Amino acid sequence: MKTWKLSTLDALFAAIAGKQTLYIPADVAGQPVFARWEPGLAMTRALNTGRSAKDLFFPQVEDLARFRVAGKTVSVSPAQALQEPFVIFGVRACDCRSFDILDSVFLAEPADTFYQARREQATVVTLACSQPEETCFCTSLGIDPQAPGGDVSCWMAEDTLYLQANTEKGEALLASLPRLEDGEKPDADSSVFDKLPLKDLDFSAFSGKALMDWFNSPVWERLSQSCLGCGSCTFVCPTCQCYDVRDFDTGHGVQRYRCWDSCMYSDFTMMAHGTNRPTQKERFRQRFMHKLVYHPNNHGGQIGCVGCGRCLQKCPISMNIVKVANALKEGKA
Amino acid sequence: MNLTRDPLIPMVAQVTDIRADTPDVKTFRVVGLDGKKPMEHIPGQCAMLSMPGVGEALFSITSSPTNEDYLEFSIKKCGCVTNWLHAIEPGQQLTLRGPYGNGFPVDTDFLGKDLLFIAGGIGLAPLRSVINYVRHYRERYGSVDIVYGARSKEDLVDYQEILTQWCREDGIHVHLTIDNPQPDWEGHVGFVPNYVKELAFDTGKTVVMCGPPIMIKFTLAGLEELGFRRDQVYTTFELKMKCALGKCGRCNIGDKYVCKDGPVFRLDQMTQLPDEY
Ligand code: SF4
Ligand code: SF4
Ligand code: FES
Numbered sequence: 001m002k003t004w005k006l007s008t009l010d011a012l013f014a015a016i017a018g019k020q021t022l023y024i025p026a027d028v029a030g031q032p033v034f035a036r037w038e039p040g041l042a043m044t045r046a047l048n049t050g051r052s053a054k055d056l057f058f059p060q061v062e063d064l065a066r067f068r069v070a071g072k073t074v075s076v077s078p079a080q081a082l083q084e085p086f087v088i089f090g091v092r093a094c095d096c097r098s099f100d101i102l103d104s105v106f107l108a109e110p111a112d113t114f115y116q117a118r119r120e121q122a123t124v125v126t127l128a129c130s131q132p133e134e135t136c137f138c139t140s141l142g143i144d145p146q147a148p149g150g151d152v153s154c155w156m157a158e159d160t161l162y163l164q165a166n167t168e169k170g171e172a173l174l175a176s177l178p179r180l181e182d183g184e185k186p187d188a189d190s191s192v193f194d195k196l197p198l199k200d201l202d203f204s205a206f207s208g209k210a211l212m213d214w215f216n217s218p219v220w221e222r223l224s225q226s227c228l229g230c231g232s233c234t235f236v237c238p239t240c241q242c243y244d245v246r247d248f249d250t251g252h253g254v255q256r257y258r259c260w261d262s263c264m265y266s267d268f269t270m271m272a273h274g275t276n277r278p279t280q281k282e283r284f285r286q287r288f289m290h291k292l293v294y295h296p297n298n299h300g301g302q303i304g305c306v307g308c309g310r311c312l313q314k315c316p317i318s319m320n321i322v323k324v325a326n327a328l329k330e331g332k333a
Numbered sequence: 334m335n336l337t338r339d340p341l342i343p344m345v346a347q348v349t350d351i352r353a354d355t356p357d358v359k360t361f362r363v364v365g366l367d368g369k370k371p372m373e374h375i376p377g378q379c380a381m382l383s384m385p386g387v388g389e390a391l392f393s394i395t396s397s398p399t400n401e402d403y404l405e406f407s408i409k410k411c412g413c414v415t416n417w418l419h420a421i422e423p424g425q426q427l428t429l430r431g432p433y434g435n436g437f438p439v440d441t442d443f444l445g446k447d448l449l450f451i452a453g454g455i456g457l458a459p460l461r462s463v464i465n466y467v468r469h470y471r472e473r474y475g476s477v478d479i480v481y482g483a484r485s486k487e488d489l490v491d492y493q494e495i496l497t498q499w500c501r502e503d504g505i506h507v508h509l510t511i512d513n514p515q516p517d518w519e520g521h522v523g524f525v526p527n528y529v530k531e532l533a534f535d536t537g538k539t540v541v542m543c544g545p546p547i548m549i550k551f552t553l554a555g556l557e558e559l560g561f562r563r564d565q566v567y568t569t570f571e572l573k574m575k576c577a578l579g580k581c582g583r584c585n586i587g588d589k590y591v592c593k594d595g596p597v598f599r600l601d602q603m604t605q606l607p608d609e610y
Contacts, residue, residue, distance in 0.1 A: 065342050067385030067428070074385060074426040078342045105580055112580060113339040211587055215607050242582035245341065245575045247386050254385035258341070261581070269573045269583060272412035276572060276609050286585075294588035 002163040002174055003183035006156060013037050013089070015177050020123075021086040023056060025049050034088060043090060047133055048308065052238030053095040054102060056088055057118045060235075060260050064114070064245070067254040081117035087173065089125040093148035094138040094308040096126045098238035101306070104299045105241050123169045124150035130188065135309030137198035137322065143306060146188045155185050198322055203303045205329060207296035214293050215285070218333035223324055224284035226317045231262035233320070234287065236310040242268075263287050288324045340578055343383060343428035346371050349403065350423055354490045355483075358455060359419055360395065360407045363429065370403055371429055375436030376462035377569060377597045381577055382406065383414065383428045390414040391574045391592070394432065395458045397465035407458040407490055433577040434596045437463050437541065437567060446539040447475035451552055453525045453544030454483050457490045459569050459596075460543050468502065478534065482510040482525040486518050508532060526551035529559075536560040542568045546610055553600060563601040570596050570610050586610050 004012050016022045022037040025044045032046035034053055063079040099119070106115040126148035129136075138145055147153065151170035155162040162185035165171040174180060193199065206214065234240040244261035247254050261268060263286045269275045277283050295304035305321050312320040350362035363382075365371035372380070374394050383389030390412070396405035410419045421427075437443065448467060452460045467474050479499065483489045489509065500507045510521040510528045521528055525544065529552055536559060542549060549568055556566060570591045575581040579593035587606035589595065 064339065069385055072422075072425045074345050074428060076343065076345060076428065078338060081339070108579065110340040110578060112341075112578075113337050210605070212605060212607070215587070241580070243575070244581070245389065247388065249386050256385065258581075261575075261583075263582065271571075271573045272415075282609065289587075290582070290585075294585065297588040 001182070001184055002180040004161045004163065004180060006159050006161050009043070009161065010039075012161070012177070013041075014039065016087050016089070016173070019176060021084065023086065023088045025090045037089075047129065047131065047136075048092050048095070048310075050310070050314075051236060052098065052308065052310065053088060053091050054098060054238050054241075056086075056122065057099065057115055058102060058106070058241060058243075058260075062114060062258050064256045064258055067247075067256065069254065079114070081114050082121050083117070085121045085123070087123045087125060090127045090154075091124055091148070091150055092127060092129060092308070093143050093145045094136075094306040095238050096124060096148055096150045097138070097141070097143050097306045098308070099124070101239045101295070101299075101302060101304055102241055104302065123152070123173050125152040125154060125163075125170075125173070126150035128153065128155045128188070130156070130192070132193060132196060133309060133313075134197055135312040136196060136307065137201055137309065138307035139193055139196070139199050140201035141203060141303055141305060141307045145193065146190060155188065157186055157188075160185075198307075198309075201307075201322060201325060202329075203292065203305070203325060206292040206303070206325075207301050211289075211293055211297065214328060215289060217328055217331060219324075219327040219331065220281050220285045222333060223319065223327055224281040227264070227280050227284050227319060228316060229264050229266060229280050229283065230316060231264045232314050232316065233311040234262040234264055235260060236314050238306060238308055238310070239291070239304050263290070288321060288328075291321060292325060292328070340430070341576065343381065343389075343430040344371065345426055346429040348421060348423055348425045348427065351421070354407060354492070355488045357410045357419075358407055358488075358490050359410075360405055360491075361418065363404045363406065363427075364402070366426075370401060372404070372432055374398055374404075374432040374462075376439055376466045377436035377459055378432040378434045379577070379592075379596060380404070380406075380429055380431030380433065382418070384417050385428065387417045388414045389428075389575075391433065391577055393459035393462070393569065393596070395461050397462050397469060399466055399469040407455065407461070409455040431577065433592055435594065437597050439463060439466055443467075443539060443541075444473055445475060447535070447537060448477050449534055449538040449540045450477070450479045450481075451525060451529060451540060451542040451544070452479075452481045453548040454488065455490060456542075456544035456548070457481055458543075460541060461491060461494075463541060464499070468499070468505070471502075471504070476538075477505045478508065478532075478538070479505065480508045480510070480525060480529055480532065482512070482523075482528065484512045486511055486515055524548075524551075526555045530555040533559060536565075538565070540566040542566060563604065564599055566600040567597055568600060570598065572610060 023034045026035045027044045032044040032049045068075045106112040129145040151167045153164045243258045291304035352360045392406045395407040572584040577592040579590040584591040
């Protein structure tokens, strides 16, 4: 294990950024987000970013191709996938696990090459948690917030940053940094996680029972009643991966791009002759069935939630996956 | 470095012929820029067609894989992309990607079976690929019955091909029906589900069905009354799609993605899935 003095964290960032682009969680316009490091940019004091780390692999808007149309002819030039390596520092354990979930979708054959290129170019440096929020429940999903994973795991204790490489990419990153010293991190105190109000949620039931029983549960009507269909929960969620593909006429050609979309929106499945999810009840049910039942069914039991708590913090009507999971298990209308 | 072309990036193709089948259905012949058939497919598979700036949409490939020269798409005018397609002329280029989906089990489960095709309206489009494949390899399959219904005689897609080819072949029985009587129509009048019940087919047949969801639901009920089991019945589904790769999260029925796990499903597989189609 390596160490670095926290008082000179800026110098560590400068050393990394001297070789490749570096993103750190920082406050931009009052919001904690992953931002490109420049001299003077400090880490946020917030536990986690408002928007998740998925932005760096699956950006909100991304060009796919440019077309030229002239008379009856059409030509295509595909957009370039990312070619430069980058480092993302300070990823929490929950967000790091979300990459596995995104991988299971985007890297499944045929792989999404834009996503794949970013994953290959990235070195993920995670940061262990020591002061969780009350909305955190990653431990209920088998995630250890004090062993966050990625290419390099980091811990902060007293005045020291401890760094542990987990992969070859991680080794290479640490080897490229000057002035790292050897050291051993002190044992972490995990008692604070045992006191979290949501630590004992059990998600194992959902892939066990027949899909149709959950689908036909009487709870959907009540839970979805006040949902605004705003899509906030899907945008902040690190595992939500639905997208739309759109064309934009630039005046010099047509730009085809993809952008995040939300199953909570009424036009998500709208076709010329109507939609198969006509009310918010069906759309709401889709989001939670996908995370709790469909995704695990298709991916060896992997639940499509990492317990980051963002939807608990951001939903304007205080609806969230914890309430849904509990209500489903109770089964009362 | 990753130099593979992303599966979302289409190729350019060219429309070489356009045939008006009905007042709102046209059939488009598509080849690559080299003039050759742009891809191989299995009957029932689909492809994404697009006009940059207009949009992209998924269509079933209507031609049979045994056609070595081009792909054909029979397309009903009903939205943005289809309106554009209906306005173009031969020689127009567009973009194409695919093929997508599983297709019908023509080289496995269907072999040696007596086949009953049931189609309503534009639902004939995906079935035409299978029917012409079966006609090509006639000796591999048993008897063939085709029940096909549309609003009027003018709305029967591929009417000429049906009359001049399908109806004249041994072992192929074509049963056409239209919704309302017409002066120049001597055939059956009535809806497809009722006609299927009247025809009281032998329950040993394998059924391949395609049409609007409401037709599928009523016809299935009729078939079950006749004694057919759900595991003898295949159909295709059509939902809104964007990626056709199982990634954009749009086209699922329960835990199945229509674009990747379908569009062909055997109906017994649907009993454990929500009715969201
Ligand atoms: S569903 Fe909510 S808690 Fe779970 S990963 Fe998404 S935003 Fe986080
Ligand atoms: S659950 Fe909440 S955040 Fe999600 S769409 Fe409904 S109101 Fe918006
Ligand atoms: S069309 Fe995107 S998942 Fe099926």
